[in-house]
Amino acid sequence: MKTQMHKTMSRRRFLAGCGKMTGIGAMSSILSLKMTNKLFAARATGSITDYKGLVCLFMFGGNDSFNMLTPGVDGYSDYLDTRGILGISQAEMHQIFDGSQDYHLSPNMGSVKTLFDNEELSFIANVGTLIQPTSLAEYNAGSVSLPYGRFSHNDQIEQWQTSISLSKTTPFAGTGWAGRMIDVLNDAANNNATTSVSLSPYGANTTQVGKLSSPFNTYKGVDSLDLYDTDSLVKGGMDATLEMQYASVLHAHHNYIREDALEQSALLEDIEQNTVIATAFPDSGLGQQLLQVAKYIKAQGPEGLNANRQTFFVGQGGFDTHGGGIEAHNGLMASVSAALMAFNEAMKEIGYHDRVVTYTASDFGRTLVPNSAGSDHGWGGNQMVMGGPVNGGKVFGQYPSILTETTTDVGRGRQLPTTSVDEFYASLAYWFGVENNSEMEEVVPNIRNFWTAGSSDIPISGLFG
Incomplete structure (x- = not known):
């Protein structure tokens, strides 16, 4: 009886370990096969x-960004x-020029x-989802194509993360703008090795999903090796599984991804535990996410990630x-501000300040006109x-008048993006x-409505000095 129970429990433990490995390797947005191959080639x-x-x-x-x-x-x-x-009273605010x-x-x-003030950060005013340049008269007349679900969280997050126009019949884009960018840059002709890492525990990240690539999701930390490292039964079973030769192409492909996932997990776990960043980061969720990003950026070289291009979310x-009320938003801004400062200082510390750009995005702006205790869903921000x-x-772009019934107000102070x-x-x-050229059209499908092919003067002119 004891022997049978021991066998049953051991088998359960082994299968649980395999399930954890399999989930990480093939079902947890770890890395596509092509992306993994590209990464390991880059390391060599x-x-x-x-x-x-x-x-x-x-x-x-939806950040209330006009506060x-x-x-x-x-x-x-x-x-x-x-x-x-x-x-908020002017006396409480920080003036900038x-x-x-x-x-x-x-x-x-x-x-x-x-x-x-140190010229290390700029603002882009009144950004939002559009299909083509749109005036208030065209908006009111319905004479131009407009983004689907303009004041809906799900629809606007999808369009912000994908830069693809949605519709009632096509509510999901499937790929994100940065994911498609990775696909383009991973093309052999570009000779760029790229990686994408997602650390956010909030909501979906379509931004980094491409047709041929997907992000390595580490928001819970890279702990995938716990059972493999500490449980001899799991390790022995996994090693035996990985050494097997499969006649089925599907099984062989799945096993190959699982093997690469173990190696990738080991590499990133080593980076998380052993890469030192001296800059102090806030002990906040966002602060700790950006600390991990700093570690991944620092960990270049033949024994590390060694990628020419990296995207992070x-x-x-x-x-x-x-x-x-005001207090809730002020608290969020305190968290964002402190985390951005720490990350900027960390990039200087590790010598990557001139090679890394951080940008913000959000579902939408919010109504300028308040409700009884806050603000409602808006558009541009x-x-x-x-x-x-x-x-x-x-401050790039056109900062709008903070009044209602202006040339950018589509109702209650919702800003028509400029x-x-x-x-x-x-x-x-x-x-x-x-x-x-066609590369940009693959990454940003509607770009020809805003930017002429071949032009080197980028749409937000002067953004990069």
Whole structure:
């Protein structure tokens, strides 16, 4: 009886271990086979002299970004009149200057003010999903194609992450803009080895999903080797499984991915545990995500990741501020500001400040006119771009009037975007190495509505100095 029970429990333990490995290897967004092959080839022959890293900070819920970046002195009375209970006194805000034009930042964004003043961060004003340039008259007349589900979380997250127009019959894009960019750059003709890593625990990340690539998801940490390293039964069973020769192509393919997943897990676990970053990061979810990004960026070289291009995805939740008043949003801005400052300093520490760009994204902006305790779903909003390559200390785009019934107000202060997500991403992609030809059209399908093929003057002109 004891022998039979021991056999049963051992088998269960082994199968549980195999299930954990199998899930990590093939069903947990780890790495596609092509991407894995590309990565290991890079570790043998790659060079990091042309390294570039792109980090997306997605603010889930819809950032009330006209309280993040508010008007200057001349427009402040209009801001207070329109925002009502959400208006913040000018004395509490941080004043910044783009040339002679001033703006103000949320009270808890002192670190972002420092980054802006040091010309290491800029803002992009009134960015949102569009299919083509659109005026208020065209919007009201319905004479141009408009984004699907403009004030819906799911629809707008999907379009922000994919830069693909959706419809009622096609509500999901399937691939993200950065994933398609990785596909393009992984083409043999480009001779770039790339990796994508997702660390966000909030919501879906379609941004990094391509047709031939997918992100390595490490938001819970790389602990996939626990049973393999500590349980001899699991290790023996897994090793025996990996050594088997399969007649079935499907089984062989699955086993190969599982084998590569173990090696990848070991590599990333080693990076997480042994790569040292001296810069102090906030003990917050976002702070710790960006600390891991800094470790992955530092871990280049033949024994590390050794990729020419890397994309990263981190997230901060809580931005659906229908309630909570000013305090809720101010607290979120404090978390974002502190984490961005730490990450910027870490990039300087490891010598990658001039090679890494961090940008923010969110579902949408929010209504300027408040509800009883917060704000509701909007459209256009303000975003940040940070890093050594950025032409810092600027507010790019057209900052709108913070009044209702203006040429950008589609109702309750919802802002008709004056810079499209497509223009934003095309500018980032061009810096990252995508050519403004059919490659760019693959990455940003609607870009020809905003940017002429072959032009080297990027849509957000001057964003990179």
